[in-house]
Amino acid sequence: MQKIIEKSHPVSRTGIHALHDDQAFLDPIQQRHKCYIKIIEKEHSRKRRTPTGVIGPSTHPSVLQEYKTPSGQTLQVCLGDLTLENVDAIVNAANSKMNHEGGVALAIVEAGGDAIQDESYDINNKRRELTSGELIVTESGRLHCKKIIHVVGPRWSGGNNQEMEILYDAITNVLQEAEKLGLATIAIPAISSARTVRTPAPILVAATADSGKIRTAEGKTIQLKKANLAKEKVDVIVNTAGSKLDLQQGGVSKAILAVAGKDLQQECDRKLQGGNVDNWSFITTGPAKLQCRTVYHLVCPSYDESIKDANEKVKSEKNRYLL
Structure with missing residues (x-):
């Protein structure tokens, strides 16, 4: 009995618990080194198996x-x-x-x-x-x-x-x-x-x-999503368009027109009567074949126009403070 040596070797390798059930892995090592190996798992890392074989938590994280x-x-x-x-x-x-x-x-x-x-x-x-x-x-x-x-x-x-x-x-x-x-x-x-x-x-x-x-502070939820705007089932769809409301121009307008059909363009033409819509203004139309109740056609300036407007505003403010 005096020749028996006992020594612990802490092992933190992932999956070491699997050795507990793998005697075929342990036997050759024990025979080669003339030793006995006992796997002892710490309580916090021990897993339990349900009768269905599903691994479940033994402790809460x-x-x-x-x-x-x-x-x-x-x-x-x-x-x-x-x-x-x-x-x-x-x-x-x-x-x-x-x-x-x-x-x-x-x-x-x-x-x-x-x-x-x-x-x-x-x-x-x-x-x-x-x-x-x-x-x-x-x-x-x-x-x-x-x-x-x-x-x-x-x-x-x-x-x-x-x-x-x-x-x-x-x-x-x-x-x-x-x-x-x-x-x-x-x-x-x-x-x-x-x-x-x-x-x-x-x-x-x-x-x-x-x-x-x-x-929002008012309790409204704003959701960002990737989808086809023209196929959304909502109360209002907002279209971004040019001042003449030509729905053949612009990616958003084209996508909406493709689903809504020509009736939407005809209603825009009737409301506009050859005129223009000012930048940042909008008109409303019915949905035609869209799955909404109303379409808001918002007129946004082009990128170049926006930069020009911004520069003009900055110049105006600068002159006002310099006077």
Whole structure:
């Protein structure tokens, strides 16, 4: 008994818990070195399996900070295991080839199963390689969440290649995708923090706060979205047009006319009667074939006209103060 030596070797490698059930991995090592290996997991890192095989949280993550955005979302900075989060979606900091071989990506696959890696390869093989800011969505395997959003973060190049802006766009794309899929709660790791942008947390806060919705002091919600304006189902559609309301001119007017039909142009012509509409003024018409109640045709000056007007105003103010 005096020759028995016992020694602890703390190991912090991602996925070490998997050795607990892998005797085939441990046996050769024990035989080669004539030893016995016992894996002891710390209580805070232990995972439990439900009868369905889904990995669930054994403890709640520590909430370090909490922030409420102007549009009502709650943003928490947590210390914990991302793979144990009880949320609708978790985000993976992925590479462009969707090869989940290290870091957060490896931890997600080890906890959720190889099906996550297989699906990622299947999706990526059917399209081109992703660029920074782009994403794909997969099922969650054995994880407790509904979906995994895999997004590619930017690589740091000295800060001269818009890394901060690309990271902002990446977070924004994640939030918009989650909203589109009806995912209400989402856990996002510090994307690109290990190899690129050094301040991911402020960018995450900014992207969340600006994720397309702004609430005014009067309680109105303003939403920024990418869509076909002419196909929106709203009370009013605003068209930007020239002073003669020729809907064949200008990108917005053309798009609206294509859906509304010639009746909209004819109503504009009747109201104008050969005249002009002043800059920053508007007229209203019916919707024709649009899915709204009214169309506001706002006349905006061209860029050159706006610059000329601004210069004239500055010159006028300067002369007034010099007199």
